[in-house]
């Protein structure tokens with residue numbers, strides 16, 4: 001059987017595309033390694049309309065049910081290759097599937113610090129998305145790891161909630177950030193850069209309580225430093241050191257990219273005929289559940305329109 005559309009990725013972008021395409025009566029298959037994608041990792045989502053508060057897993061469950069109730073098959077497999085001939089041939093493990101159109105919704109992977117206990121403390125004081133979780137740190141002390149635009153804008157946002165923000169960076173100045181953000185950070189009194197500092201240890205019993213830094217990174221406020229001098233007391237730490245988009249398949253299909261993110265038109269088309277993309281894997285400026293859903297919806301609709309045009 002040839003599907004009208006194969007969606008690679010079962011996160012919010014892929015799931016929403018499936019809902020729209022199925023409601024346009026297309027034959028759709030979703031193939032995703034992890035159902036729900038990154039959304040499942042969000043311990044508390046407070047910025048998805050209609051939900052003041054929900055766990056990421058609750059949203060995953062509801063999206064999966066909605067997609068399945070529309071008769072769409074979801075296969076928990078990894079796509080290893082896609083070849084384009086008359087149709088697209090998608091290889092996932094030992095299986096091969098064919099489709100008229102492809103949607104790449106493979107998301108991106110946030111870079112991690114590479115220190116011990118990172119996984120265990122994620123959601124317990126350790127975060128990877130200031131836009132998502134800054135609101136939990138009203139009047140608290142937080143650290144932001146990184147020194148690029150993502151880290152500086154995260155620090156600026158956090159400074160509106162937290163009483164103190166340590167911007168922990170391994171270099172001696174912000175050479176990789178836009179000068180405007182550097183100027184803005186300098187103006188904000190509760191942001192303190194800790195240069196020449198690398199995080200070497202995450203410390204805390206059931207949640208993050210302190211971070212150990214390379215010796216030079218010591219804050220100016222004495223009570224935030226423990227007796228050993230290079231452990232900084234924090235209620236939370238935001239890791240903002242970039243992300244790696246899942247664009248390997250796109251590369252194989254000759255899709256145009258910018259900094260490894262897929263470039264798309266406003267209809268979510270790529271430059272490669274029949275290949276669409278949506279969500280965190282694209283060069284969109286806001287990587288969130290709601291924007292991934294929005295792009296997925298447009299992609300589902302665009303595929304439908306293109307198939308209708310081709311039928312005429």
Ligand SMILES: Cc1cc2nc3c(=O)[nH]c(=O)nc-3n(C[C@H](O)[C@H](O)[C@H](O)COP(=O)(O)OP(=O)(O)OC[C@H]3O[C@@H](n4cnc5c(N)ncnc54)[C@H](O)[C@@H]3O)c2cc1C
Pocket residue numbers: 008009010011012013014031032033034035036037038039040041042043044045046047048077078079080105106107108110128129132133246278279280281287288289290292
């Ligand atoms: C800890 C955390 C908390 C967050 N909190 C929030 C929040 O509160 N609010 C908010 O709006 N956003 C939040 N986000 C961001 C949000 O989760 C992402 O922006 C969103 O999930 C992106 O959706 P997506 O569908 O583009 O990609 P993803 O959710 O990353 O999904 C990608 C999908 O592609 C699959 N995949 C990748 N490669 C392959 C392959 N080769 N073959 C098959 N499948 C593949 C994955 O398994 C997954 O199913 C958070 C992110 C994290 C990490």
